[in-house]
Amino acid sequence: MRHIISILIENEAGALSRVAGLFSARGYNIESLNVAITEDPSLSRMTLVTRGNEQIVEQIVKQLNKLIDVVKLVDLAESPHIERELMMVKIKTTSHTRTEIRSLTEIFRGKVLDVTATTYVVEMTGPSEKLDAFVAAIDPDTIIEVVRSGPTGISRGENGLCL
Amino acid sequence: METERLDTYRSNMFIEVSVELSGAQILVQSLKDEGVEYIFGYPGGAVLHLYDAIFQQDAVKHILVRHEQGATHAADGYARATGKPGVVLVTSGPGATNAVTGIATAYMDSIPMVIISGQVPSPVIGSDAFQEVDMVGITRPCVKHNFLVKDVTKLAETVKKAFYVATTGRPGPVVVDIPKDITDPHIKVPYKYPKKVSMRSYHPAVNGDKEQIKKAVGLLLAAQKPVIYSGGGVVLGEASKELTEFSQLLGFPITNTLMGLGAYPATDKQFIGMLGMHGTYEANMAMHESDLIIAIGARFDDRVTGKLDMFCPYAKIIHIDIDPASISKTVKVDVPIVGEVKNVLEQMIDLLKDHKAKPQKKPLEAWWRQIDQWRSLQCLEFDRESPLIKPQFVIEQLYAVTKGDAYVTSDVGQHQMWAAQYYKFDKPRRWINSGGLGTMGFGLPAAIGVKLAFPDAEVACVTGEASIQMCIQELSTALQYKTPIKIINLNNRYMGMVRQWQEFTYESRYSHSYMDTIPEFVKLAEAYGHVGMRVERPEDVREVLEAAFALKDRTVFVDIITDRTENVYPMIEAGKGHHDMKLRVATGTSTDRELA
Numbered sequence: 001m002r003h004i005i006s007i008l009i010e011n012e013a014g015a016l017s018r019v020a021g022l023f024s025a026r027g028y029n030i031e032s033l034n035v036a037i038t039e040d041p042s043l044s045r046m047t048l049v050t051r052g053n054e055q056i057v058e059q060i061v062k063q064l065n066k067l068i069d070v071v072k073l074v075d076l077a078e079s080p081h082i083e084r085e086l087m088m089v090k091i092k093t094t095s096h097t098r099t100e101i102r103s104l105t106e107i108f109r110g111k112v113l114d115v116t117a118t119t120y121v122v123e124m125t126g127p128s129e130k131l132d133a134f135v136a137a138i139d140p141d142t143i144i145e146v147v148r149s150g151p152t153g154i155s156r157g158e159n160g161l162c163l
Numbered sequence: 164m165e166t167e168r169l170d171t172y173r174s175n176m177f178i179e180v181s182v183e184l185s186g187a188q189i190l191v192q193s194l195k196d197e198g199v200e201y202i203f204g205y206p207g208g209a210v211l212h213l214y215d216a217i218f219q220q221d222a223v224k225h226i227l228v229r230h231e232q233g234a235t236h237a238a239d240g241y242a243r244a245t246g247k248p249g250v251v252l253v254t255s256g257p258g259a260t261n262a263v264t265g266i267a268t269a270y271m272d273s274i275p276m277v278i279i280s281g282q283v284p285s286p287v288i289g290s291d292a293f294q295e296v297d298m299v300g301i302t303r304p305c306v307k308h309n310f311l312v313k314d315v316t317k318l319a320e321t322v323k324k325a326f327y328v329a330t331t332g333r334p335g336p337v338v339v340d341i342p343k344d345i346t347d348p349h350i351k352v353p354y355k356y357p358k359k360v361s362m363r364s365y366h367p368a369v370n371g372d373k374e375q376i377k378k379a380v381g382l383l384l385a386a387q388k389p390v391i392y393s394g395g396g397v398v399l400g401e402a403s404k405e406l407t408e409f410s411q412l413l414g415f416p417i418t419n420t421l422m423g424l425g426a427y428p429a430t431d432k433q434f435i436g437m438l439g440m441h442g443t444y445e446a447n448m449a450m451h452e453s454d455l456i457i458a459i460g461a462r463f464d465d466r467v468t469g470k471l472d473m474f475c476p477y478a479k480i481i482h483i484d485i486d487p488a489s490i491s492k493t494v495k496v497d498v499p500i501v502g503e504v505k506n507v508l509e510q511m512i513d514l515l516k517d518h519k520a521k522p523q524k525k526p527l528e529a530w531w532r533q534i535d536q537w538r539s540l541q542c543l544e545f546d547r548e549s550p551l552i553k554p555q556f557v558i559e560q561l562y563a564v565t566k567g568d569a570y571v572t573s574d575v576g577q578h579q580m581w582a583a584q585y586y587k588f589d590k591p592r593r594w595i596n597s598g599g600l601g602t603m604g605f606g607l608p609a610a611i612g613v614k615l616a617f618p619d620a621e622v623a624c625v626t627g628e629a630s631i632q633m634c635i636q637e638l639s640t641a642l643q644y645k646t647p648i649k650i651i652n653l654n655n656r657y658m659g660m661v662r663q664w665q666e667f668t669y670e671s672r673y674s675h676s677y678m679d680t681i682p683e684f685v686k687l688a689e690a691y692g693h694v695g696m697r698v699e700r701p702e703d704v705r706e707v708l709e710a711a712f713a714l715k716d717r718t719v720f721v722d723i724i725t726d727r728t729e730n731v732y733p734m735i736e737a738g739k740g741h742h743d744m745k746l747r748v749a750t751g752t753s754t755d756r757e758l759a
Contacts, residue, residue: 009364062490
């Protein structure tokens with residue numbers, strides 16, 4: 001089962017490596033991980049996507065909670081939530097393909113951020129599957145690079161992961 | 164007039180005395196304010212400012228070891244014997260890396276310890292400076308937490324946090340890495356040691372959930388074949404008294420893990436011995452046949468459970484532990500209770516007393532009859548007629564000579580198992596060994612730490628000729644600080660446990676488990692300024708041990724030449740269940756092989 005674990009962690013040097021180290025030391029798998037500061041500069045929020053059976057995920061959650069720097073965490077997959085991922089794709093273009101890429105970008109509600117004589121940089125946010133679909137819709141030979149943030153998420157309703 | 168003077172006096176009393184101290188002085192003063200008695204350490208470049216501050220005071224006593232591993236083990240022994248945190252001071256680079264084995268040892272057994280490591284000056288961190296290692300990085304997987312101090316004004320608070328984290332919840336080692344510039348004697352800042360600290364991200368559990376406790380008590384009263392399985396958490400949580408009362412109130416059989424020995428009196432009739440790989444037949448059979456296990460401060464270690472899918476097949480399991488991550492980690496439990504074992508046991512005792520309910524008498528009697536039948540196998544019996552010295556016999560004699568009241572430290576291997584099996588610990592904190600990490604070299608420095616804490620107590624280090632050589636240099640420390648300990652060296656000229664496994668699973672191909680250039684330990688002990696004794700015949704064991712313990716103010720190295728082919732029995736071999744134990748084939752077998 002896929003789990004999306006959202007972690008509120010002290011914004012201290014080494015906090016990220018404590019989390020990453022825990023996963024490698026205990027043999028847990030990380031599909032994606034992103035981290036950035038919150039509205040409170042002393043706290044970072046980390047979103048981690050992992051897969052495992054119920055027992056493994058229970059251990060992951062307990063072991064993360066045991067880290068002294070971890071303030072709070074929640075497994076977003078357990079309740080209604082929204083997930084978004086940011087992607088930027090650099091695509092080789094020719095005068096023949098430009099229109100097609102632009103309309104494809106529009107269909108996926110993306111934006112063209114940068115244009116050169118031979119390339120486009122397309123920006124897109126959404127659930128990870130949508131980004132997968134966009135990449136699949138483009139001729140792989142024209143893709144120069146793909147940058148993805150990994151999903152971040154937030155729960156629906158009044159409840160929030162805060163102090 | 165009089166009242167005015169009194170008021171002035173009072174207000175003066177409450178003026179906070181703000182003193183300006185250097186980082187080095189702050190550290191030493193913080194340790195003093197924390198109530199630290201001993202620091203175990205070794206100087207070097209990055210901690211010179213600290214050592215200068217130590218030199219100028221005598222409240223905190225520094226014990227100079229001969230290798231940083233010894234410092235960590237000595238602090239660890241001190242912590243295990245007293246329950247107070249052990250404190251270590253090492254320099255950067257090799258000083259820090261040498262301490263890592265001891266830090267990991269403390270981590271695996273949840274021992275409270277604070278390790279102060281020097282670091283290269285902040286401006287050169289990351290430049291591969293002389294004696295630089297990333298101590299915070301290296302120790303991350305084997306500490307409860309670690310800190311790099313970046314600001315001298317935060318030093319006192321960081322030290323307080325380190326002690327707080329190390330000693331509360333599930334205890335463990337905490338590293339405080341201090342760059343040299345932070346301890347600069349020329350930079351002084353106001354000092355105040357915080358009385359307490361709180362951390363928003365750290366709230367160890369205290370009380371167990373009431374409903375869960377009620378549910379557990381219900382199961383206990385309904386059980387037909389119950390077993391109490393308790394571990395090191397009872398020792399760490401100072402809950403030995405509660406465990407004893409709880410067990411005796413119920414009249415259930417109780418088994419202890421290697422780390423839990425002494426938490427319940429081993430000489431009591433309800434005690435069915437240690438469980439696990441080298442546990443007793445009765446303890447392991449009882450676990451296998453049980454319909455209800457209550458695990459108290461134990462963590463279902465692989466040496467305890469044997470093959471997981473054969474573990475306690477008929478039992479419901481209650482588990483009390485302070486660490487939620489220990490619960491259902493390897494074995495799924497039915498009633499988890501997160502909290503301090505002492506509090507939870509108190510609540511259970513109260514419930515049992517309130518209910519006036521007793522466990523069912525008839526099934527419990529039948530259960531005891533079954534256990535007594537297993538007991539009658541006498542799985543720990545050995546050949547008492549052998550012309551060679553049996554290691555088990557030595558431990559029995561050690562028990563007799565010390566009247567069962569010594570602090571016994573051990574190294575790792577066969578001798579450790581024999582000490583655990585044959586020395587009947589009636590009190591907690593008397594049995595001091597590296598259970599989780601299994602660190603050879605632990606016993607001697609640990610014994611020094613114990614003896615410093617309890618100068619009037621008998622301290623014995625049970626070891627073997629392989630283990631003792633891993634930290635033998637600490638004999639010098641034992642002389643310098645006059646810590647008269649007794650080293651009981653079960654000398655079988657083999658790495659016995661390695662040899663035993665090679666005999667059982669590698670058709671006796673004794674690959675590098677043989678030692679043919681063993682030093683003359685008597686001379687070695689004498690060279691270090693101690694007394695050496697050697698025993699080669701069973702009939703001399705008692706007399707020599709008595710002579711050794713009679714030398715109250717000397718460290719004595721008793722080198723005992725034992726039957727080199729003796730194995731530790733009973734044994735659950737890898738991949739087998741509790742009910743499938745290898746028992747001693749027939750008394751005398753190993754001796755016959757040796758004599759042949």
